[in-house]
Amino acid sequence: MPLEITHLFGLKGVSREDIDTILDTAVSFREVLDRPIRIVPTLKGVAVLNLFYEDSTRTRISFELAERRLSAEVVSFSKSSSSVSKGESLRDTVRNIEAMKIDLIVVRHRSPGTPRFLAAHTGCRIINAGDGEHEHPTQALLDMMTMRRHFGTFEGLRVLIVGDILHSRVARSEIWGLTTMGVRVDVCGPSTLMPLDMRGFDVTVHHDFDRVIAEYDVIYMLRIQKERQPAGLIPSAREYTAMYGLTKDRVKRMSPEAVIMHPGPINRGIELDYEVADSDRSLILEQVTNGEAVRMAVLYLLSGRSEQ
Numbered sequence: 185m186p187l188e189i190t191h192l193f194g195l196k197g198v199s200r201e202d203i204d205t206i207l208d209t210a211v212s213f214r215e216v217l218d219r220p221i222r223i224v225p226t227l228k229g230v231a232v233l234n235l236f237y238e239d240s241t242r243t244r245i246s247f248e249l250a251e252r253r254l255s256a257e258v259v260s261f262s263k264s265s266s267s268v269s270k271g272e273s274l275r276d277t278v279r280n281i282e283a284m285k286i287d288l289i290v291v292r293h294r295s296p297g298t299p300r301f302l303a304a305h306t307g308c309r310i311i312n313a314g315d316g317e318h319e320h321p322t323q324a325l326l327d328m329m330t331m332r333r334h335f336g337t338f339e340g341l342r343v344l345i346v347g348d349i350l351h352s353r354v355a356r357s358e359i360w361g362l363t364t365m366g367v368r369v370d371v372c373g374p375s376t377l378m379p380l381d382m383r384g385f386d387v388t389v390h391h392d393f394d395r396v397i398a399e400y401d402v403i404y405m406l407r408i409q410k411e412r413q414p415a416g417l418i419p420s421a422r423e424y425t426a427m428y429g430l431t432k433d434r435v436k437r438m439s440p441e442a443v444i445m446h447p448g449p450i451n452r453g454i455e456l457d458y459e460v461a462d463s464d465r466s467l468i469l470e471q472v473t474n475g476e477a478v479r480m481a482v483l484y485l486l487s488g489r490s491e492q
């Protein structure tokens with residue numbers, strides 16, 4: 185079934201049907217990834233530009249792999265080795281690249297709204313790979329796929345997102361996507377790392393991690409984003425860990441079937457204990473594998489090939 189959306193700017197406003205279509209398609213692509221030969225001709229003749237103005241390991245590599253596994257033509261752009269360093273604007277950069285016949289652009293940029301800006305100034309389909317503190321939709325979709333694969337359903341699922349909600353584009357996409365699917369999502373962290381206004385979100389805000397940890401099926405830990413916060417929002421890393429870190433002792437308070445997730449990169453020893461990150465309750469590497477399948481699904485569905 186074709187998607188209602190033509191670009192993926194975020195998960196706010198994306199329908200339940202579109203999310204289901206993306207996740208179901210990702211399940212088929214996950215089967216491709218589990219084969220000995222992990223390549224299909226689905227996007228032969230489609231040109232994709234990866235436009236990363238911010239650093240990335242997981243998102244960039246998995247998009248590139250997803251594109252190559254679908255047999256697309258792939259061009260990857262990095263800010264430091266381009267004419268951006270000579271002062272060329274984002275608009276001029278993409279208009280020039282578009283003139284080289286690009287169909288899809290995957291973009292990561294520190295400014296919220298960059299994907300919409302590109303959609304307004306090019307004729308390409310746009311996929312948001314993280315725009316500032318706004319949204320990171322493919323991260324939320326891969327997390328949703330991981331939860332659905334693990335628990336078999338979204339029904340009755342309770343997810344607690346812990347940490348720096350204020351600066352987290354992942355938390356925003358996670359909340360929009362999961363609540364659309366009927367999942368109960370709550371957040372927990374210090375008040376200095378909570379947005380002042382949570383009224384638009386259908387979530388309960390907690391500050392006492394130990395009191396609520398046992399109530400959830402998924403404990404979703406966020407990274408402390410040192411690069412996005414001014415000093416002083418947390419007293420010290422040690423005190424943050426004491427209150428909000430997922431330590432070995434805290435894991436004992438989790439519900440017996442509950443799992444641990446994290447978008448990466450992890451600050452080991454701060455939001456997650458070293459052993460906890462690698463424990464058998466952690467789905468972190470499963471998230472990464474599913475990320476490739478979800479990105480294959482999004483690329484395929486937005487390329488228009490699914491309609492042909």
Ligand code: CP
Nearest residue numbers: 240241242243447448
């Ligand atoms: N989760 C995530 O977006 O990781 P990268 O910044 O490494 O892409």
